[in-house]
Structures are given as C-alpha cells and as structure tokens.
Amino acid sequence: MNWRLYRIQYNKVAFTFVYRNMIIYVEKRVRNLEETRSIIDMFSWGDVIEIDNYKNLFDKKTGWKILEKVMIIAAVNTALLEAPALYGYAGRGFFLKNSMNCVFDCKYCYLKWAFPSDIPIFFVNYYDIQEQILRKVDSLRKNGYEGDIWLYSSDYSDNLATNGMTRFLEYFIPCIEKLENVYMEVRTKSSNIQDLLQFDIPKNTEIAFSLNPQEIINQYESKTSSLDDRLEAVNALLQKWWKVGLRFLPLLEVPDYKTLYTDFIAYVLDRIDMQKVFSIFIGGLMYTAKDYQTLLKRQPYLDILYTLQKWNDGFYRESPEVRAWFYDMFSKRLLQKQCYVCLDSESENIIASVQR
Numbered sequence: 485m486n487w488r489l490y491r492i493q494y495n496k497v498a499f500t501f502v503y504r505n506m507i508i509y510v511e512k513r514v515r516n517l518e519e520t521r522s523i524i525d526m527f528s529w530g531d532v533i534e535i536d537n538y539k540n541l542f543d544k545k546t547g548w549k550i551l552e553k554v555m556i557i558a559a560v561n562t563a564l565l566e567a568p569a570l571y572g573y574a575g576r577g578f579f580l581k582n583s584m585n586c587v588f589d590c591k592y593c594y595l596k597w598a599f600p601s602d603i604p605i606f607f608v609n610y611y612d613i614q615e616q617i618l619r620k621v622d623s624l625r626k627n628g629y630e631g632d633i634w635l636y637s638s639d640y641s642d643n644l645a646t647n648g649m650t651r652f653l654e655y656f657i658p659c660i661e662k663l664e665n666v667y668m669e670v671r672t673k674s675s676n677i678q679d680l681l682q683f684d685i686p687k688n689t690e691i692a693f694s695l696n697p698q699e700i701i702n703q704y705e706s707k708t709s710s711l712d713d714r715l716e717a718v719n720a721l722l723q724k725w726w727k728v729g730l731r732f733l734p735l736l737e738v739p740d741y742k743t744l745y746t747d748f749i750a751y752v753l754d755r756i757d758m759q760k761v762f763s764i765f766i767g768g769l770m771y772t773a774k775d776y777q778t779l780l781k782r783q784p785y786l787d788i789l790y791t792l793q794k795w796n797d798g799f800y801r802e803s804p805e806v807r808a809w810f811y812d813m814f815s816k817r818l819l820q821k822q823c824y825v826c827l828d829s830e831s832e833n834i835i836a837s838v839q840r
C-alpha cells in the first residue's frame with residue numbers, strides 16, 4: 485500500500501497529513517474485462533479493491549475525498565437517458581451515461597452536486613452499452629420512427645479529456661459509424677485530440693468544443709484547456725475534415741459582458757473558418773430550481789448565481805434582456821451558420837423583441 489506524507493503551510497501554520505496514493509474500486513463483474521485491466525495498468529502503483537456494486541460506495545456520502553484519490557470502475561445497466569426537448573438537434577436525443585463526475589472543475593457545473601459522491605466513475609461494459617444502443621435504435625425504428633437519433637456522450641463527464649485512459653472513442657465511434665441516421669456528439673472543454681488524429685474520419689460523430697472567453701475560463705472553468713488550445717484543436721480537426729461543432733455555452737452575465745463577448749466573438753472569427761463548422765449552439769446559464777438551490781447552498785459566493793431569476797418555466801435563468809443580447813449578437817455575428825439556442829423555449833420571442 486502506498487502512503488505519502490504531505491506538509492503544507494497556510495497562514496504560517498503547518499499542516500501534516502497522510503495521503504494514500506490511489507485506490508481503484510472495481511466491481512467484480514467487470515474485474516476481468518480487458519477495458520478494466522488497461523485502466524488499472526495505467527495506475528500500477530494504485531491499490532485495487534474489488535466491490536460487489538458501485539452503488540454501495542457511490543451512493544454514500546463520505547469524507548475521504550480530502551485524503552484519498554479514488555476512482556470506481558463499474559458496469560452500468562441503463563446507459564441511455566432521454567434528453568429533454570430543445571436540448572440539441574431535432575429528432576430523438578439520448579444522453580449516454582458511460583461515466584460520471586468530471587475531471588474538470590467548472591464552478592457553475594451542477595454535476596458536482598448532482599450525485600451523492602464526487603468519485604469519478606467509469607462504466608466499462610462497453611459491449612453491453614453498445615447492445616443497449618442497438619436495442620434502442622431497433623425499438624425506435626420498429627415503432628415507426630425514421631428520423632435522426634442523437635447520442636450525447638459527454639454530459640456527465642468529459643470523454644475526450646479521459647479518452648487516453650478509457651479508450652471510449654475507439655470503442656464507440658466505429659459502433660455508431662455502422663448505424664443509419666444515428667449520430668454521436670462528444671462535447672468537450674479539452675484539447676486532447678491526439679487520439680482522434682489517428683482515426684479514419686467518421687461521418688456520424690461530431691466533436692463539439694465548448695468555448696468561452698479566456699477571462700471566463702480563468703475564473704470559472706478550472707483545469708480545462710485554454711481558449712487558444714481549444715481553438716487550435718478545432719482547427720486541427722477541421723483541417724482533417726472532421727465534423728466539428730462549437731458550443732457557446734453557458735454565456736455568462738459577468739461585469740461588462742457585452743464588451744467581453746463582443747471581443748471574444750471577433751477573436752474566434754479571426755481564427756476559425758465558420759464555413760467549415762458543422763453546427764453552433766448557444767445558451768445562457770440555467771438550472772432547475774432544485775439544482776439552483778443546491779448550488780446556492782454549496783457555493784454562496786459564486787457571483788454568477790445571483791444574475792439568475794426564476795422564470796415561468798420553472799428554470800432559473802438570466803433575464804430576457806441579457807439572453808436577448810446574447811442570442812441576437814451571436815446569431816448576427818455568425819450569420820453564415822444557423823445558430824441553435826439550447827433549452828430556451830422563449831428564445832424566438834426574445835430575439836424577435838430585440839429586432840422589433
């Protein structure tokens with residue numbers, strides 16, 4: 485077992501604590517999978533502990549996150565969850581739950597508090613998850629649905645950031661490629677595209693980069709790639725003719741946001757050929773009432789929370805004036821591309837009111 489002794493000094497007071505290097509909890513049912521072994525091999529100094537069911541650990545609140553680095557490798561029984569209307573593309577959409585808890589630490593992210601535990605968990609029963617996808621597609625088609633089906637694969641974590649460890653994309657891009665009118669979006673704040681450059685260019689997978697001004701990244705998107713690194717990754721994939729999307733969300737009402745975002749969009753337009761971009765989505769900061777109350781309790785000093793109000797649809801959102809400014813500015817500046825608004829049923833009225 486590996487133990488390390490750490491000493492830190494804070495306000496002239498020294499603290500000493502013991503840090504156990506790494507614990508990998510592995511469900512017995514996935515212990516012998518190759519996918520599990522390859523993750524464990526990457527942390528050969530870690531301790532592996534077998535468990536019966538990840539829920540016994542994950543669903544309990546513990547204090548050990550302070551002292552130990554921990555991860556769980558497990559299997560998921562239900563990997564597909566229907567996405568809400570207006571979340572993304574027209575057609576049927578499903579969140580693909582292949583891991584939970586993100587390696588990044590965005591201050592506005594509700595996910596940090598959405599689960600009982602913040603231990604990163606990776607579901608590696610990939611072939612079983614693929615079966616679940618095939619069954620879902622099959623059942624929709626048998627019931628007469630012929631339209632597009634979108635799988636949103638990075639809504640509980642960031643699959644591109646962790647792909648070097650999980651090899652998620654190596655398993656799922658080829659699987660989705662074989663299906664008709666089935667697509668996968670991989671949303672990311674990472675610039676970790678080295679693995680992607682080795683692939684044959686897929687036609688059914690879109691890599692969608694979330695972008696925000698560097699000032700916002702510094703303040704609210706801890707540990708994520710810098711804006712310049714993300715833009716460089718966008719261009720590297722565009723050069724290879726990958727389907728690349730841009731996600732301008734969440735757009736934040738920070739002080740002097742109009743100047744900040746006006747300069748930002750000019751900066752992006754200078755560096756990206758928008759004609760090559762596959763899709764653009766924009767959206768403001770928003771939460772369900774429950775998530776908002778949780779965030780407020782956990783992070784009472786997070787300034788952007790106080791820019792939101794509860795609206796008729798039950799969500800906490802920025803004011804219509806602020807949303808109108810963002811929607812109008814982005815749709816005008818990105819004229820050559822349709823700019824979809826994410827999860828805001830009032831967006832058309834709001835934009836129309838600005839243009840009147």
Ligand code: SF4
Nearest residue numbers: 586588589590593673
């Ligand atoms: S990258 Fe996305 S999932 Fe990860 S912490 Fe940030 S907002 Fe949350």
